[in-house]
Amino acid sequence: MKMTIEFWGEKFEANMVIGAIGGFLIAVAASLGGFGGGPFVVPMMTVIMGLPIYVVVGSSLLAIFFNTLMASSRYYFFGQTDVALFVLMAFGAVSAGFIAPRIAKRLSPIWVKRVAVVGCTYLGLKLIGILP
Amino acid sequence: MMCWHRLKSNFLLWFFFLVFLFFSTPCFSQEKQAEPQAEPAEPLKVEVKLDKDKYRGGETIQITGKVPPGMKVNFIEITSTDAKVQVGRLDRKEFKFYLSREIPAFYTIIINEDYVARIDKNGTIEEKPVKEIYAKFKADKKWRIGEFLRQSNADMAFITPPQMVSEIKVWKASVLWSILGHRGKPEPSLTEKRDIRRETARLLQARMREFDKLFVLGKITTNEDGTFTATFRLPDSAPKGAFSVIAVVNKDLKSEPAKFDCEVTFPKYYFPVAGTSVNIFGPLFLALAVCTFGVLMGAGGGFILNPLLILIYKIPHPIVAGSVMPTVLFSQASGVYNYSRIGFINWKLGIGVGIFMAFGGFIGPLLNQFITLAEYKFVFGIILLILAALMFWQTTPGYIEKSKKEKAILEEFKRRVEAARAQKAQK
16 A cells, blocks of 8 residues: 655655554564664665655654654553653763764764674674673 | 376377378478479570671671571571562463562572482482582573472572562463453452462562572581571662561571661662662663764664663663663654654654554563563564664665765755745844
């Protein structure tokens, strides 16, 4: 099922079957893990749904926000939210929002991503038990 | 007259002779009274005391006391009686979900390393050094607490947690209920002592997770005169509040609880839902560093923050997921607001995909309760490896070239928006 979307005068066709199923599956896995799913939603919208990055960058954030809002409410309802821990980390996260743009200008985003690749690979192998 | 006098004097002689006999030799009833009464036997008791009544995480507790001569202290149970947490677990055999809000945040049993366990095997008693049993269970990743308590005889020291738990809620889970986002069909709560004891042990295993955190093989030295000593190092992450210590000789002989308080002072803070004390600067700077890195990458950072909190601070995974999720909510909300102000959100696309993501977000937290830490780590590990592969692909020259054009268009759009705004402001 294709949906026509308009963005600054340009029209695009978005495959909403992929968007719906992919979004649902990403949200299940991401909310189970405790994160929004952004790193998966953007490639899903650009690569699989075929939309350009300038259309996706804001809209994907809105889609992820739905997941995060719903999952946060559910976790709170289940009694799994430590409010003190959340407040402490929120302080760090909000501060990051001020600091990151200031240092972004001095760093190459490609190299930041390459460091993230190494870090995520190391963490991933440690979690599945391949690394001690 | 003379006979009468003679009779009288004979009678008096006999009378005084009998009186003399009576008072000179103890009579039967007096003997009986004079015999010391057998004193009732003193009840056997175990005394236990601690060197202080207040400790902090990381300090060593000196446990001393006395047992009847000839006996030994074989187990010492240490329980946090103030700090209680919510623990849930899915029983995969019965497919039932058990939940209690009264599980002690900290629990351990010190087992005397010299103890020889006696196991009843169909009428015959088998003796085995507890060291061997301990090593076997420690090496087994699928160890079960009930089996260990029975085989090591430590079940005689599993005293306080079943007394603390008054009710355990039960749901009969199923795939359909899970799809609907519910724990399952509610069943009558466990209230029978035996059922509570069994399930409390299993919930404690789910809470403490590692075998050698729940059971510690230690030196409990009992001297010939019955005095005993043992030491225990309170973990750095010990919860605050009252603790109880009970020394156990056998199933019929144990001490009254000795009490102490664990103090948590700045910069440490006790997180009540997590049931653990952590230096506040740790999670604060971790969140700052990870979220900064995440924003630089164009993501929130939650997918890195979750595993790091589990690996570094050993916070239970349900609490980590439940606390990190709302953390990223604010940065996302702020991003949505900023993008909407400059017209960079296609509401149709965002809401269209977002509704289905909301359904996913409804189910994910429920599945989080059903999986064990080992499964959570495995799933997360796979997610991170897929993510690493995706990001690697995004750094390949072909992808960079393609996205350069799109990013250039994005920057152009942003410049036009800023220019339009500046013009408006001038007018």
